[in-house]
Amino acid sequence: MKIFKALGSGCHRSLKVWKGILIFWFISLSLVSLVAFPMKGIMKTGFGQSAITGKLLNGIDVEVLSDLGAVYKSLTHSFSAGLLLLLLLWLLINAFLTGGLFNSLKSNDEKFSAGEFFRASARYFLPFMVITLIISAILILLALILIVIPMGGVASPDNPNESVPWLILIISVSLYILISQVFVLVADYARAWQVKNEKPACFRALGFGFSRSFRRFLSSFPMMLIIWLVQTMFVLLVLKVIGNWKPASGFGVFGLFLLSQVLLYIRFLLKAWRYGSVTSLKELNDPLPSSEATVNI
Amino acid sequence: MRKLFFILAFLLSVSGGVNSQVINKVPLSPRITGYTIDAKLDPATKCVTGKMEAFWVNQTTETVPDIQLHLYMNAFRSNKSTFYKEFGGSPGKDSAAIGWVEIKSFTGKNGIDLLPYMKFIHPDDKNLSDSTVVKVTLPVAAKPGDTVTVKINFVTKLPSQIRRNGYRDDFFFVAQWFPKFGVYEPAGMRQRNIGGWNCHQFHAHSEFYADHSVYDVKITVPKEYVIGTGGMLLNESDADGKTKVQTWRAEDIVDFAWTAWPGYAVFTDQWKQVKITLLIPKTRLEQVERQFTAVKNALEYLDKNVGPYPWPHLTFVDPPAFASGAGGMEYTTLFTSESFYKVPGTIHLPEMVTVHEFGHAYFMGILASNEFEEPWMDEGINSFWEERIMDHYWGENSGMIDLPFLKVSDKSLSRLTYARSGSRQVITNNEYSWNYPHNTYDMMSYEKTATWLYTMMGIIGEDATNEVFREYYKRWAFKHPSGKDFVNVVNDVVKRIYGDKFGPDMNWFFDQTLYGTGVCDYKVESFRSSLQGSKIKNDSTVKSLMVTDSSKMAIVRLDRLGDIMLPVDVLVHFKDGEEIHESWDGKSRFKDYTYYGEKQIQWVKIDPDYKIRMDVDFINNSLTIDPDRVPLRRFSDKLISFMQFLTSIVTL
Structure with missing residues (x-):
């Protein structure tokens, strides 16, 4: 019952901060455009005034792309370097903006204020960055232990049983998804605690996150699984829609752009729903014994 | 099935062995060579012990003083072989990893010992350490019409899997395993000036060349092993409770290879008169249907467009992952494919390998070109x-x-x-x-x-x-x-x-x-409209197709950037929708087309249907005043969405 109450409250809170999510979306679009537009420029230069671009109307044509020759190489270099830069930048910006978002989500009825959003973003940047780095490191380590190492052990072509690597992969990935949700929960609890306690204390926040995640495991974890399931289904839907739609007119392409950005906005909304639900669940569980309200680590 | 074995075995026994017909009613090939081999596999020592009786018929008008045979397996004997010198690396010091073939006895007509007449030769590179070709000077030269019959006892040590050959644990792929005649080419054959043996050493990048032969091969293996070969199974018997003996017959094929592994599941299917057998790991049964579909498609297409597949049997093998090194090889009526567990149906790699390797039944098997010397003809x-x-x-x-x-x-x-x-x-x-x-x-x-x-x-x-x-x-x-x-x-x-x-x-x-090194690259250099008598200098043939009473003209300039000269189609599209097809012989370094009149060109395409696939750059084959940017914008949009979603998913 508590789970659904928290999910409902999270939904309400996330919708309430739609302007904050708009900021998220806008910064994301601007940042990605910085990488994508030069790539578009490179392609434009590569194709020049050729009429061959018509061959690309049905989708990627490896022959046409490979005929770009040196331009194709610079395109792939731009993509890999740009993506890496983007991930690093987004790591920082995400840590910054989530501070504001969590702060806006902590109350069910306060009105959203852009000024307060950015103030909170600045205030909590460092602790949120530390929380993000530590939990991300744990998740990478977890992937290494649960997926890379077991797969490395069994994926050898010398393994006479061909089905075993697949079985191990399915089990490993499933385990990773399940366990990683616990650490995502820890990060969310820690950030919710941090914005409630205002004074930057990232390690205390993490301590609270771990403590609350495990003490309230039976209510918190299923909620995270529900959210994960909804988000995953949404991403699959997006892949299906965006991946398969190949508009052949300028109007259609504009429609594709609008649709993809609306879907991305919904994606950010779903993320905020998770933040709001965890914040709400924390509050629902908060009239706790005094020893649990603040944690000594 | 058992009944068929008996009938075939009977036919073989009454009809006189390799010179007879068992599979097809009439011989498909001139039957220059034939082999009867009794082979026994010892899985423990990875050795095949063989007793072979083989013949070579001198069907030429020349007297031939010697015979030459391939001992391919000696390529894997040491790092001094021509194979390893070209390939790099080494078989290592582990005796279990190396491969070799040793001739224990070699006799000719009337039991005459031919070992003293035998010597290793190195026709390609004079590498004295290479022992993949042996020459035997005949005590009596073979006159036209003579048949040279030899009896050879040999032991072949299979290498740890290399070049789609050898063993991995209890898996065996036994290819190039017996002493095999080279091809005697008389003067005139394949443009030769003087007759002689064509018997090349085993190289890192080479395949094979042999006469179409008849094979009667008896294979003894432990009972639990499943065998696949390029022949038809005539008979199977229990040898001593622990081993079994299978007798196989193959006609008019250029090589006889076989595989043995206890883990195979065997499936059969039929295409017209051809019985198709598939050997596949028991864990990979989901690939069976797509493998049969692939081979039947290939049979249908080649049968229709090239010629009939003349054998009533075909066996193919999808080796296990741990022995995938055996995958992707052809022995006419036996070939190996390559699939993987759960390979998705959207990736047609297994089908591609199957179609390719089956295709070699035609291009190398039936049309037996020299793979050593002209690899383009098969591959x-x-x-x-x-x-x-x-x-x-x-x-x-x-x-x-x-x-x-x-x-x-x-x-x-x-x-x-x-x-x-x-x-x-x-x-x-x-x-x-x-x-x-x-x-x-x-x-x-x-x-x-x-x-x-x-x-x-x-x-x-x-x-x-x-x-x-x-x-x-x-x-x-x-x-x-x-x-x-x-x-x-x-x-x-x-x-x-x-x-x-x-x-x-x-x-x-x-x-x-085929014989040149040039590249093909045609380019639409430019097109523009201009007033007559303006600055455009036109040195090439000017083609006037439009009305000439206008003061305006449109000029198309085409370039040949590469050395290769091929005839190309040119399509000129005008803004009013009119199109003119031109045919350019592609010989000159440039070509101008001039059109008089008010019409303005919208785009020009050389080879609009992309038929000249040797052209190394299709992008410069066309030029337009309004390129379609929609695909690029779409690509850019999708890229932006992808990056946004990715960054959103991987961050907390």
Whole structure:
């Protein structure tokens, strides 16, 4: 019952901060455009005034792309370097903006204020960055232990049983998804605690996150699984829609752009729903014994 | 089935062995060589012990003083062999890893010991450490019509899997395992001036060459092993409770290989008169149907467009992952494919390997070209047909990959591999397989050949191309065609269909593509409208097709950037929708077309149907005043969305 109450409250809170999510979306679009537009420029230069671009109307044509020759190489270099830069930048910006978002989500009825959003973003940047780095490191380590190492052990072509690597992969990935949700929960609890306690204390926040995640495991974890399931289904839907739609007119392409950005906005909304639900669940569980309200680590 | 075995065994016993007919009613080949082998596999020592009786018939008009045989397995004996010198690396010091064949006894007619007459020769590189070819001087030279019969007892130690040969644990693929005659080529055959043996050493980049033969092979293995061969099973018996003996018969094939592994599941299917057997790991049964579909598609296509598959049997093997090194090899009526557990149906790799390796039953098996000397004739021609089959049955644009966001045709991969290779001009396409420098063997033999064959098809048309191959089959089935013989077939067929449309012959095409190192690259340099008598200087033929009473004219300028000169179509599209087709012989370095009148050109395309697939850059083949930017914008939009979603997903 508590789970659904928290999910409902999270939904309400996330919708309430739609302007904050708009900021998220806008910064994301601007940042990605910085990488994508030069790539578009490179392609434009590569194709020049050729009429061959018509061959690309049905989708990627490896022959046409490979005929770009040196331009194709610079395109792939731009993509890999740009993506890496983007991930690093987004790591920082995400840590910054989530501070504001969590702060806006902590109350069910306060009105959203852009000024307060950015103030909170600045205030909590460092602790949120530390929380993000530590939990991300744990998740990478977890992937290494649960997926890379077991797969490395069994994926050898010398393994006479061909089905075993697949079985191990399915089990490993499933385990990773399940366990990683616990650490995502820890990060969310820690950030919710941090914005409630205002004074930057990232390690205390993490301590609270771990403590609350495990003490309230039976209510918190299923909620995270529900959210994960909804988000995953949404991403699959997006892949299906965006991946398969190949508009052949300028109007259609504009429609594709609008649709993809609306879907991305919904994606950010779903993320905020998770933040709001965890914040709400924390509050629902908060009239706790005094020893649990603040944690000594 | 058992009844059939008895009938076949009976037929064999009453009809006199290798000289008789068991599988087909009449011999398909001249039966120059034949082998009867009693082989026993010892899985513990990884050795095959063999007793062989073989014959070579001198069907030439020349007296032949010697015989030459391949001992291929000695390529894996040490790092001093020609194979390892070219391949690099070493078989190591582990005696279990190396491979060799030892002749224990060698006798000729009337039991005469031929061992003293035997010596290793090194016709290709004078490498004294190589022992892959042996020459035996006959005590009495073989006169025309004579049959040289030899009896050889040998032991073959199989190597740890290398070059799709050898063993991995209890898996065995036994190929190139017995002493095998070279091909005696009399003067005139394959444009030879003087007759002689064609018996090359085993090279890192080479395959094989042999006469079509009859094989009667008795194989003894432990009882639990499942055997697959390129022959028909005639008989199976229990030897001593622990081992079994199978007797196999193969006719008119150029090699006899076999595999044995306890883990195979055996499936059979039928296509017309051909019984198809598939050996596949028991864990990979989901691939069975697609493998049969692939081989039946290939049978149907080649049967229709080239010639009949003449054997009533065909066996193919999908080796287990731990022995995947055996995958992708051909022995006419036996070949190995390559799939993986759970390989998705949208990736047509298993089908591609199956279609390709089966295709070798034609291009090398039936049309037994010399793979050592002219590898393009088997790998290249076969790749061309593989690509046609893949794109025909699995989608013109998705023959290789058929994902919603990425479709790749099989022929695209060939062209881009050739076109993007930095070494595409270092050597001609007509080289001995071991002479290709800078790792160009694969690109030249497979991809370049397939690309120029597509280009030839673009020029002479699909029907004429099919007719070329039907004629090639008709003239050269169960013989040894050379590259020149193939070219002659093309010349004859094109002449028959088109007269002199392409000149007295097609040699101009082959001189540039097969025997040349140039590249093909045509470019639309520019087009523009201008006033008559303005500054444009026009040195080439000016073609006036439009009304001439206008003061305006449109000029199209085309360039030939590459050395290869091929006839190309040119399509000029005007703003009012009118189109003019031009045919340019492609010989001059540039070509201008001038059109008088008010009409303005919208776009120009050289080779608008992309038929000249040797052109290394399709992008510069066209020019337009308003390029379609929609695909680029769409690409950019999707890229932005992808990056946004990715960053959103991987951050907390």
